[in-house]
Amino acid sequence: MGKLIVEQIISADGYAADRDGGIGFFVNARSVNEADQEQLRLLQSVDAIVLGRTTYRLFADYWPEADPAEEPVAAPLNTIPKYVVSNTLDSAPWGSRSAATVVRGDAVASVRALRECVAGDLIVWGSLTLADALLRAGEVDVLRLRLLPVLIGAGRSFAPADLGPRALALSSVRSYPQGLVVLEYRCARAGDRTPG
Template identity: 65%
Template sequence: MGKLIVEQIVSADGYAQDAQGGIGFFTSARELNDADPGQLRMLASVGAIVLGRVTYAMFTDYWPTPAAKAEPVAGPINALPKFVVSSTLRAAPWGADDAAELLRGDGVAAVRALRTRITGDLIVWGSLTLSDALLRAGEVDLLRLRTVPVLLGAGRSFTPADLGERRLELVESQAHAGGHVTSAYRPARQQSASA
């Protein structure tokens, strides 16, 4: 079974959305992707993309369009199988000729079941409600943060407020010329009581 990767773009003070729920603080997706060759390396291990309903709507408004074709990650994003966790969508089209598969019911259970069906890693981008549930359940194998150089002062954290302390181990970190930093963490192994 592959890893479950959650990737979030966050402000330097840890927010995934500003106080109004917006993501205007992101630099353009193109700037982030062009400056981060590790994104393509990471995508080489991914077998499928999992999105929540809101992030799916943002992705489908951009990635399957001609405007996205020049971006290095557009090919893998459009070619990989996509799954959308939603109890309200009736269909999840992806461009003119493709569609994402809908996952119903409990998001954590749906992702657990999907992990047994897919060869390779699963990646969840954004999708804060789904990511919250996966973090709470301890399902995340790798947390990839793309930190942009901006302070918001208030907003929506990329983790749920009730998560509690979770220790992480830094796997890699890369500073990019544009000022953003990509860091990957895995959950720390629990110390035994006798240690």
């Protein structure tokens, strides 16, 4: 079974969304795309992308038509199999190219089932409600935080407030000239004191 990776883009003060739930601070931080080459390397090891309904809609509105010359990660994002965990969507079109597969039922159980049938690593981007459930259940193997050099003062944390202590082991830190820092942690499984 491959790893389950959760990646979040966050402000320097730890927020994944502003107080209104928006991500406008991503646009104001020019370094979001600074680590494209690292993202491309990561995507080479990923066998499927898992999204919640809201993040799926954001991605499907942008990535299918993104120019790979300007957005190097567009090509792999558009070709890697995608799954949307949702009990309300009937379908999940992905531009004119293809569609993501809608997975219904309990979010954690659905992702566990995907882990059994997908040979390699799965990545969850954004999808805060889904990521919260997976963190609570101890299903996350790797937590990647793309920390932007911006403070927003208040908003939605990248982790659920009721998570409780969970051990992390820092596995890598990469910094980039415009201030982006990418932190990667190995996560302890639920009930474990040390990361696996």
